[in-house]
Amino acid sequence: MPEQIAADQGSVGVLLVHGLNGGRDDMLELSEHLAQQGLITENILLPGHGTHVWDMLPIGWAEWAAAVRAELQALKARCTRVFLVGHSLGGALCLHVAASEPVTGIVTMCAPIEMFPGMLNAVRLVRHFTPWLPTLREDIHDPVARRLRQRTREVYRRTPMAPVESMLQYLPLLRAELPQVTAPILIMVARQDHVVPARDGRTIYRLVGSQEKYLVTFHRSYHVIMKDHERDEVFARTLIFIQKHLPATGHPLPYHTI
Structure with missing residues (x-):
């Protein structure tokens, strides 16, 4: 019906x-938080x-x-304004897509851009002996949240090496794409992240082509910041960032950039 389309x-x-x-499940709470504010949320499951x-x-x-x-194209068909929100690999994918697709804004959480020296060679070496490695523990500081997550993720007790290698191989190309990302962006990092170094977020902040960009560092959380001690602040900052870029708002942001 025309009314519904409008x-x-x-x-x-x-x-x-x-x-x-x-x-x-990683993004479920954040998705629900945003949906409660009247936003249309699509919480996708990546292939594999x-x-x-x-x-x-x-x-x-x-x-x-x-x-x-x-998924972005499908959401654009329904909405006049679309935001990308991604964690870790998801954040890197959001940056990659935003380099060639116009979006209203981007939120990345602990997204990789360089990772650790020698990591790609180490992964390639491991692949000669085993297709995967055990996932020892979730990188969450909050012990209650970590135990809960471990109980609900039985199928992910091992990390496959080939997909990790694929991601690491693309990161130099993603770094080269960053100047083409021009949408407003909120970059969130965790100082005690044991998976993706916080300096990767600072590199993204420095190289991204966005004129409006914010960098927020969390000090009590590990890599999975949307499940950790500061998850409420992660949710709040994400919502504020989105609301700022809607026509009826425009209030100032309480960000501390570094």
């Missing part, structure tokens, strides 16, 4: 993208995820990027 076209969409070895670790072995950057791009 309402959809005037709405705001948020595409949420989880990280490698993650799933929809949600079943068993061996289903991810043949999957890599190309399949993930294509999935995010397709």
